[in-house]
């Protein structure tokens with residue numbers, strides 16, 4: 443099966459999840475509309491000085507994080523493969539009167555020749571696993587970023603996948619699962635989705651090879667989302683998992699700068 447067919451499978455799967463996610467406590471759209479941020483402590487502590495800067499959010503889902511960066515003064519563009527998600531994001535931009543652009547595109551097909559490159563490229567939690575080719579992904583990141591610009595990602599740690607029974611190392615053929623979604627109201631939604639494993643070294647090296655200088659790589663024993671079975675909230679908003687009595691790495695983040 444070609445990657446285009448897998449992307450189409452994923453688009454259909456993500457389209458089918460959007461309305462359920464929109465209505466969920468997990469995403470708390472009402473709280474967002476009331477003024478809460480959807481951003482979590484890790485990215486808020488690590489991606490600073492966004493105000494007045496042009497920010498590209500890759501795989502923005504229905505735009506809560508994009509719009510939360512916009513509320514902090516960033517001039518945002520969000521991109522996602524799901525037209526249902528992008529429509530919801532545009533509706534939220536209208537409802538909140540935030541001047542934010544949302545584009546429906548597979549990120550591998552995303553190109554902006556009509557605007558200056560972005561000052562920040564951002565992506566978060568559950569994004570990299572939908573991308574088969576990290577070399578191509580890193581080229582998209584760097585081609586959309588101005589020289590000296592900031593790349594920031596915060597992502598679920600691939601060691602979690604290994605301990606959950608999936609590959610740690612990359613494989614040519616993706617894993618295809620039929621699964622419920624992760625929001626508390628998602629037990630009736632079943633989507634067929636294809637994911638690709640990427641070890642931490644492959645992510646870091648793909649960025650280095652396109653001229654992104656890694657300034658900080660962090661690993662966390664907690665997730666800001668209660669999204670995996672067995673998680674325990676030890677401190678407010680920090681969900682831990684243990685393996686044989688030890689904390690598992692659940693999240694990593696990477697801050698880099700385009701040097702070349």
Ligand SMILES: C[S@@+](CC[C@H](N)C(=O)[O-])C[C@H]1O[C@@H](n2cnc3c(N)ncnc32)[C@H](O)[C@@H]1O
Nearest residue numbers: 456501503522523524547548549566567568572
């Ligand atoms: C888990 S969500 C993004 C996470 C985000 N932190 C959130 O929860 O709002 C993953 C997103 O990636 C998008 N996606 C998957 N494959 C994509 C691709 N090839 N190009 C663009 N977007 C893609 C999906 O439509 C989905 O909205």
